[in-house]
Amino acid sequence: MEWIFRPDAPIYTQLYEHLTLAIVSGTFPPGGRLPAVRELAVDAGVNPNTVQRALSELERDGLVYSQRTTGRYVTDDAERIEQERRKLAEGRARDFLAAMQKLGYDRVQTVVLLEKMRGERKEQ
Amino acid sequence: MSTILECRALRKRYGAKEALSGVDLTLESGRIVGLLGPNGSGKTTLIKLANGLLTPTAGEVLVDGRKPSKETKAVVSYLPERIALPQWMTAKQAMQFYEDFYMDFRRYAAEDMIQKLGLETDRPIKTMSKGTKEKLQLILTMSRGAKLYLLDEPIGGVDPATRDYILRTIIANYSEDATVLISTHLIADVEQVLDEVVFLREGAVMLHKSVDAIREEEGKSVDELFRETFAY
DSSP states (O other): OOOOOOTTSOHHHHHHHHHHHHHHTTSSOTTOBOOOHHHHHHHHTSOHHHHHHHHHHHHHTTSEEEETTTEEEEOOOHHHHHHHHHHHHHHHHHHHHHHHHHTTOOHHHHHHHHHHHHHHHHHO | OOEEEEEEEEEEEETTEEEEEEEEEEEESSOEEEEEOOTTSSHHHHHHHHTTSSOOSEEEEEETTBOSSHHHHTTEEEEOSSOOSOTTOBHHHHHHHHHHHOTTBOHHHHHHHHHHHTOOTTSBGGGSOHHHHHHHHHHHHHTBOOSEEEEESTTTTSOHHHHHHHHHHHHHHSOTTOEEEEEESOHHHHGGGOSEEEEEETTEEEEEEEHHHHHHHHSSOHHHHHHHHTOO
């Protein structure tokens, strides 16, 4: 996994986003065991306490659960993961629409453009 | 949460020059802390006082509740700014040296890291490249199960790949519940490894805060804040 951190936001929130993406995309599959805190910290090149904090938030949000002796696991609740995927997709879509608006495209023009590009993609 | 390092009105004067002019600082256990400041701000002096290599002009420094002594040295692992290992030694001899001197030396950890690095253990240190010497000295420092690690400029003057190796070695090896104090002016490189930062300016603490609190409240990285704070 590639770990890149922006300068303008806390590292734990970015770590939270990275880990959520890894869960939603199946890099960490449902019900699978997560690497240990120290291992994730070394891999991402970040502070172990920061990893701990991000994992606690994921736990609070029901994407991860911990088992006292064996470690942390990704939830096996497929619906919860789907819900998170949807949330991420909506966020990305909103960002995209905002960027298009800056370019002077209204919703209709944007949809027309997307439709046109779908055609292009098929040709490829 | 216990206090591992405490400075109270700590002063150090070299002749007419005041290197530290009243430092008050408390560090808790279990943190990685950046000691940041421009050249000459007192970083090395503070580390040497905590390690008992210098004595305060006034005020006091306490490690694990005690003044620097033989007892505190047993729980402090110190990485000097310059390579301090005798140059004629081989890596194997240096490991033996550490094992003889420090009760908390984890030989297996050092051997494992040296092997992964592909270092020839029978070569004298003087024949190694600068980067390799730095790595070896760091491996020995981090192989101790100390309560406090004092790392003076561990990433100064090495290439980015070595820097990365050094930072990951620190994260992977410091003992749990220990505190690591890293002095540096290369903030962008260490920022994401740190829990909190201490800004030193002209021998005094001007800021002591968590990295994520700075990013959250200021909307900028510690590196940016540092550049603004110390801009001419």
